[in-house]
Amino acid sequence: MQDIIAKIFPKNLPSIDELEIKYSKRDLPSTAMVTRICPSPTGFVHLGTIYMSLICKKFADQTNGVFFLRIEDTDKKREVGGAKEIIYSSLKEYGLDYDENQTYGPYVQSERKDIYTAYTKYLFEKDDAYLCFCTDEELKATAEEQERLKLKRGYYGKWAVWRNKSEEEVLAELDKNTPYVIRFKSHGDGEKTFTHHDLLKGNVDLPENDMDVPLLKKENGLPTYHLAHVVDDHLMRTTDVLRGDEWLSSVALHYDLFQSLNFPIVRYGHCSPINKLVGSSRRKLSKRKDTEANISFFKEKGFVVQAVIEYLLNLANSNFEDWRKENIDKNYTEFNLSMEKLAKSNGPLFDETKLRDIAKDKIARMGNIEVYDRVYEWAKEYDEYFYGLLNSNKEYWLKVFNIERVGELIRKDIAIWSELYDFYNFFDTEKFTKPDWSTFKSVFTQDEIENILNEYKSIYNPQDDKHTWLGKVKDLCPKFGLAPDIKAYKADKEAFKGHVGELTQLIRYAITGRTQSPDIYEILQVLENKEVLKRLTI
């Protein structure tokens, strides 16, 4: 035994007693929750990571606990350069500040190699771990055999061929330098079940663990997820592990590991992931196939962060939107997230339409200065042309963004920054081109339209206040057979060619090149008089 230990473990490993003292229990009230988010640095932050972080952070905050971030970079093959930084900045961008106190660190798993090795050695010494010299081919053959016999696959029971080998046999392989992996010696009986109480799923009966999973990887000596999770969450004194429900079937293994290491078991909550509808079936949002799985999607499109947060919060606790209605001006952090209400269905479908609705509302509540500042920040990165425009004439664009942005009824037509330019593009006088009247639907002929606009041009005065302006438009109506107000028109449709809307629509089309736009009067006020007159000339 000592021979083997001497051969496979480094000399100066920390002792587990020291570790236990170094990372001692946190000084927190008993109700405080210590939660964490553990992404892998793959160059990509999944929407689900933000979702889980939000939930974890809220519970930590609500209980005066701690929320921290741990980077799970044990799979060096998948790691991408700069990925850690993307994780850091993404969480901060979403306001998901995590505890950076290093007392329980380091929080990057590859920097904790000795710790995992120390615990593996401990397990080995207490005969809860052993060396396995199986080759990939042998493992594959075993799996095929199990498949053929319709048995559970894996390294367990009689298939765990190295579990009970003698020291001599192990030493012999070691002398031959045969590559090996250190496996956990499971304690359960796969035929028996036990009850796991899950924070979200309730009581779940699961088979006991009989899988002898690898603890450390052959490739680089870093731990597998299972060992790393158990060791880290114990040492970092996590109280509540909230994670995706793909982990539910691993909890037996994790219990086994916790017990074998004499650690108190954490509380687990397994959460359904956000899904997407593909054809007629739903599946988890996939980072490879679904652009919206990557949170950079929302940044590029120009979704307001708060909207994404609140959309996710509503997915977590559907009563959030009721709370929001009652507490319009409060910060979402004041909402009390409930564990019981955490949706435990099979995973919601991502609904961009609903997100857009929330986003529209957020933007509608901003003043023109905030709109300017935000779209400016967005354009700086994603729309060079618009950025240049915003830069060239801030005062002008502030006036543009102020249109129908004051008072009771505020426009709600912009959901994301990337559609803002198109919405206001007629204010880009350099690029504005005369509209095509041949496709314009009207009760008037082309000549009549030209005539009407000329007539209007002669009475238009930019000094007019809104009331006067509208009065002039209405005064012009009878001359062209239009009813000055809609009610009169509706009362006797036969008597008129149309109502005042017909006329304003002509003006709108001439000025904006569109059949829909914000309030025309306000648009006219923002545009220079010279420009207005130019546009009124067909």
Place this chain on the structure above:
RNA sequence: GGCCCCAUCGUCUAUCGGUUAGGACAGCAGGUUUUCAAUCUGUUAAGAGGAGUUCGACUCUCCUUGGGGUCACCA
């Protein structure tokens, strides 16, 4: 396939044995409006199927079906 989870309007969901099954988004209709948007009013739309338990079941139990997850030296 074994094991596990899930099942209410198109979508997200409420209901913790007795409700006209509620809300939000989307849709539709209308009021208002200089258009559109907004807003207001109204409205379409749901308990997968089958057995039980019960005076009574969306709610509890079982079966079926359907969907999802897991079964890696990936997390």
